[in-house]
Amino acid sequence: MEKLVLKAEPRKTGRHANRELREGSRVPAVVYGKNTEPQAISTDRKALGIALHQSGGGLIEVELPGQPTLHVLAREIQRHPTKHYVQHIDFYAVAMNQLVRLQVSVVPTGTAPVLEDSDMVLVRQSDSVEIECYPGDIPEHLAADLSILATIDDSLSVKDLQVPAGVKILTPAEHVLFSVTASRAALEEEETEEAEEPAADEVEVIRKGKEEEEEEE
Numbered sequence: 001m002e003k004l005v006l007k008a009e010p011r012k013t014g015r016h017a018n019r020e021l022r023e024g025s026r027v028p029a030v031v032y033g034k035n036t037e038p039q040a041i042s043t044d045r046k047a048l049g050i051a052l053h054q055s056g057g058g059l060i061e062v063e064l065p066g067q068p069t070l071h072v073l074a075r076e077i078q079r080h081p082t083k084h085y086v087q088h089i090d091f092y093a094v095a096m097n098q099l100v101r102l103q104v105s106v107v108p109t110g111t112a113p114v115l116e117d118s119d120m121v122l123v124r125q126s127d128s129v130e131i132e133c134y135p136g137d138i139p140e141h142l143a144a145d146l147s148i149l150a151t152i153d154d155s156l157s158v159k160d161l162q163v164p165a166g167v168k169i170l171t172p173a174e175h176v177l178f179s180v181t182a183s184r185a186a187l188e189e190e191e192t193e194e195a196e197e198p199a200a201d202e203v204e205v206i207r208k209g210k211e212e213e214e215e216e217e
Helices: 015-023 045-055 184-196 200-216
Strands: 005-010 026-033 036-044 060-063 070-079 086-093 100-109 120-124 128-133 142-145 155-157 176-182
Touching: 005 045, 015 026, 026 045, 026 070, 036 045, 045 060, 045 070, 045 086
Parallel strands: 005 060, 026 086, 100 142
Antiparallel strands: 005 036, 026 036, 060 070, 070 086, 100 128, 120 176, 155 176
16 A cells, blocks of 8 residues: 655644634644554645545554654544535554554445346445454455346355455454345336236136126027
8 A cells, every 4th residue: 555644743722723723724633542642733634635535544654843753544534514624633543563443445346247237236235344454454445346246136245355465354244245136117117017917816707707608698
């Protein structure tokens, strides 16, 4: 995974100080960890957005003046209610030789043969799974090969994911990630056909009626 470096600076705390930072297009943040004293820091809003997008929830290196580089994971992110940019973020500092647990996204690859039928629809059940690994082994995402979906009865579960070396998946193996169903139009058409088809007892009554008419003649 490509190394992502985010430059940051120590900051003053308080509502007024945070307002000034935001007006200057900077984001107030806190970095903490098992072996790290909590620090109030700030970083450039645009650079932070790029780092979060590229990391996909993975490892980011934070550089502070006069301090060793911190390896962090984004934790709680507060966004503006309408403009959606980051207003505040918590970073969790990790040690490169200690296992971490985190959610990683699942990305579909390949083509599902069952979708060649236009009446079939792919249903995503989950966007991510929980993994455990060392910080340096955190993948950008896990690949889900849709080519195993050949019929409407098939599904793709956690056990079918392509897992890189050094990564352990904690989400249950049988948890379904993708499944297939008939489209609404196909279901409505099937219901219409069933409604138009006469019931067995109605057919029998008609048949009996004809037989009685023949006997009377």
